[in-house]
Amino acid sequence: MTAPTFHFRAQHPRFLVGVDGDCMEPLIRHGDRIEVDTTLIPAYGDTVVAEVSGHGLLVKRYEPAPAGGWIVAINADIRFPLDAHCRIIGVVRAVLRPLDTPASRRYFGAHERQVS
Numbered sequence: 001m002t003a004p005t006f007h008f009r010a011q012h013p014r015f016l017v018g019v020d021g022d023c024m025e026p027l028i029r030h031g032d033r034i035e036v037d038t039t040l041i042p043a044y045g046d047t048v049v050a051e052v053s054g055h056g057l058l059v060k061r062y063e064p065a066p067a068g069g070w071i072v073a074i075n076a077d078i079r080f081p082l083d084a085h086c087r088i089i090g091v092v093r094a095v096l097r098p099l100d101t102p103a104s105r106r107y108f109g110a111h112e113r114q115v116s
Contacts, residue, residue, distance in 0.1 A: 008051045008089060013039045016096070017049065017057065023073035024059050032097050034059065038090035047092040053085040059092065 019032045027047065028034060036049045042062040050058050050071045060071035060080070068082040080086045 008057060010036075010038050010089065013037065014093070019059060021059075023076045023078055024061075025075055027074060028059055028092075028095055029097065032095050034092045035094040035096070036090040037093045040091040040093075042088055042091050049089045049092065050080070050082075051087055051089055052080050055080075057089065062088065 014035060014037050016033050016035055019028055019030060019034060022030050024047070034047075034049070040046075042048050042064075044062065044064055046062045048060060048062045048071060050060060052058055052071075058071065058080070060078075061074055063070045063072055070079050070081055071086065071088070072079040082088065
């Protein structure tokens with residue numbers, strides 16, 4: 001068995017990353033950008049970015065356990081144990097959703113507000 005290789009190195013304590021996929025919907029959607037803070041220690045239920053050997057960076061919910069814990073998708077049966085092959089990079093502090101796109105129009109629909 002070979003040791004996992006982690007490739008991600010944050011250049012700054014806080015950074016933005018784009019989201020590709022829908023396993024965290026409706027909280028985080030495909031195409032959103034998220035602000036990640038590498039200085040925060042995750043607590044139960046926090047949304048985190050983790051690097052999983054063989055899968056790259058993933059956005060999941062943190063569930064601590066006595067033997068390390070898990071990162072878990074909120075709308076799919078996807079979970080990874082926090083072990084030598086999975087490390088948390090940081091905690092998601094904000095979700096940035098694009099404005100005036102088909103996705104945002106579908107989201108706001110009839111509840112669209114006019115701003116002057």
